[in-house]
Amino acid sequence: MSSAPVPTLDPAVAERLRHDPNGLVAAIVQQHDTREVLMLGWMDDEALHRTLTSGRVVFWSRSRQEYWRKGDTSGNAQYVKAVSLDCDGDALLVEVDQVGAACHTGSRTCFEAGGPLPALVGARPTETGGSR
Secondary structure, three states: OOOOOOOOOOHHHHHHOOOOOOOOEEEEEEEOOOOOEEEEEEEOHHHHHHHHHHOEOEEEEOOOOEEEEOOOOOOOOEEEEEEEEOOOOOEEEEEEEEOOOOOOOOOOOHHHHHOOOOOOOOOOOOOOOOOO
């Protein structure tokens, strides 16, 4: 009796990924319609495969060393709308429909919970000398 093959990440996608030394890729999560940045999570090939094939976002927990699907315990689920890979292959942009808070603190976004840092605000230089 043979067992069915375990589904894995599409080799064409896996080939494009550049993992960190722990085999992970950063996954930036963004609300699909408002473009609000919600959080940053980590994915290995299996978490990305589960995300791409289930319609829900799955991460690898670096602290617990296990997979977790956003919302399974909190109810604050993330429904996948699109997934993009950056030009270097080391970061993902996961566009979602977020239900409730994205941050474990209960804030809408993890960046709201962390608060702003003091930073000098830059300004674009003005052009002089007409068109080129």
